[in-house]
Amino acid sequence: MEDIEIPQYFICPISLQIMKDPVTAITGITYDRESIEHWIFQAKNTTCPVTKQPLLIPTDHCSDLTPNHTLRRLIQLWCTQNAVDRIPTPKPPLTKCNVINLVKNLRFPNLQLQTLRKLEVLSIEHERNRKCMVEAGVNKAMASYLVNCHEKNETTGIEEALSIFNLVRSSTSEVKALVSANDDRIIEALVWVLGLDVSNFVTVKSHAVLVLKTIIGKASSSVLERLKPGFFKMIVAVLKQGISQQGINAALQIMLDTSPWGRNKITLVESEAVFELIELELSFPEKKTTELILGILFHLCSCADGREQLLRHAAGIAVVTKRLLMVSPTANDRAMLILSLVCRFSSGSYLVSQEMLKVGTFTKLCIVLQSDSPSYLKDKAKEILKAHYDVWKDSPCIEVTTLKEVYYSCR
Structure with a gap:
């Protein structure tokens, strides 16, 4: 094919490849459908790549992309005449009606x-398909399917249903409607x-917890307030199950x-x-995981039992101290707030003071004072x-002069 001159108007301006499914935008420029839809829906561009004019794509996503059947037939004929692999006839775009009939x-x-x-398969295939599936209410159907599986104790198809739910993103209002319609x-x-x-x-469990995250993240406060103890026990158990x-x-x-x-x-x-x-934090997770863990620990340490659990763990204070100034500004804020809570409610405890001294909390706090950390x-x-x-002033491990300087600067 290197010796064959390809007609210029067979080439997509974006991919620079022979077009398989040529469509013409409202600006009059013809592109391969896959390339222009990626440009619009995934790259979130709103202008024509060639003319830079606005591409006003309406809610049905594709009506401003007109199939160029004549050009497609010319390309297929040219491929046949030049012994080039024949460009297959493209499938018609998925429509809302197609999805409703499938559901x-x-x-x-x-x-x-x-x-x-x-x-x-359709949801994996293309962003256009996923947008069409959102309009057709696919996630409502997936929610109903999962509820029925639970009630009948049937596991057939749950992996596929969860995968679809994750791929077909729902808006906040849609998620709230799903929870309301299914009464939790x-x-x-x-x-x-x-x-x-x-x-x-x-x-399966990775998909399930991702769906649950979507629902909880968009649920109303009334839903969050009535979550049952079994919900939290299962979420905690998930952390030990070796999921992704x-x-x-x-x-x-x-x-x-x-x-x-x-x-x-x-x-x-x-x-x-x-x-x-x-x-989990002791396993040296990624930055995002550490930020989440410290955020949760901050909330849990705002109650006495939470602080007591943190102090009972041999590495509780140590791991929070170690993450300070080591991960990110968000982690710094959360680690310092945890230490502050423990200090506020345990400042009279000799054992807590000794533990903080032993694991290097004093040293790390001094480093914070000497660093370019925010004033708060x-x-x-x-x-x-x-x-x-x-x-700490009686400890042989601390330079008393340094501690006194810090103490008098706080007065």
């Missing part, structure tokens, strides 16, 4: 798995999935989103969440140093 097949048990697999049963169904013993549990890193971060995000509520906080502590979070972090560091002055 209707879920009513028939013998067609359910086949239908779910077809929907999954979708949350119960997802918790049930997390407790299943299935062969491909890593994939993405799944672990999703579980942590769920905990972070739900922990500000008082009853949820207590339930998480009762579920031994503090211990599991510290153990330095103020928190001074508060902690001042609160423990009476114990």
Whole structure:
């Protein structure tokens, strides 16, 4: 094919390849459908790549991209005449009506798995398909399917349904409607999935916790306030089950989103969440994971039982201290707030003061004062140093002059 001159108007201006499915935009320029749709829907561009004129794509996503059937036939004829692999006739774009008809097949048990697999392929295939599936209410159908599986204790098709739910993103209003329509049963169904013993549990449970993160992240406060203890026990258990890193971060995000509520906080502590979070942090996770863990620990340490669990763990204070100034500004804020909470409610405890001294908290706080950290972090560091002055001033491990300088600077 290197010796064959390809007509210039057969070449897509974006991909610079022979067009398979030429479509003409409202600006009059013809592109290969895959390239121009990627330009519009995934790269989020709103202008024509060639003319730089606006591309006004309406809600049905594709009506301003007109198929150029004549050019496609010319390309196919030219390929045949020049012994070039024939360009296949493109499939017609997926429509909302196509999706609705597919979803209707879920009513028939013998067609359910086949239908779910077809929907999954379509959702993976193209962003255009996913937008069309959103309009057709696919996630509502997936939620109903998962609820029915839970009620009937059937596991067939749950992996595909969860995969589709993750790929076809719902808006906040749609998620709230899903929870309301199912009377929280979708949350119960997802918790049930997390407790299943299935062969491909890593994939299934990772998908389930990602869906749950989406729902919890967009749920109303009334939904978050009525979550049951079993919900939190299962989320904590997920951290120990060896799921994907993405799944672990999703579980942590769920905990972070739900922990500000008082009853949820207590339930998480009762579920031994503090211990599991510290153990997870000791495995040296990625930055995002550390930020999430410290954020949750801050909320849990705002109650007495949470602080008691942190102090009971041999590495509790140590791991928080170590992460200070080592990960990110967000992690710095959260680590300092945890230390501040522990200090505020345990400043009279000799054992806590000795523990903080032993694991290097004093040294790290002094480094904060000498660094270019924000002033509010330095103020928190001074508060902690001042609160423990009476114990630390008698320690042979500390330069008394340094401690006195810090102490008098805080007055």
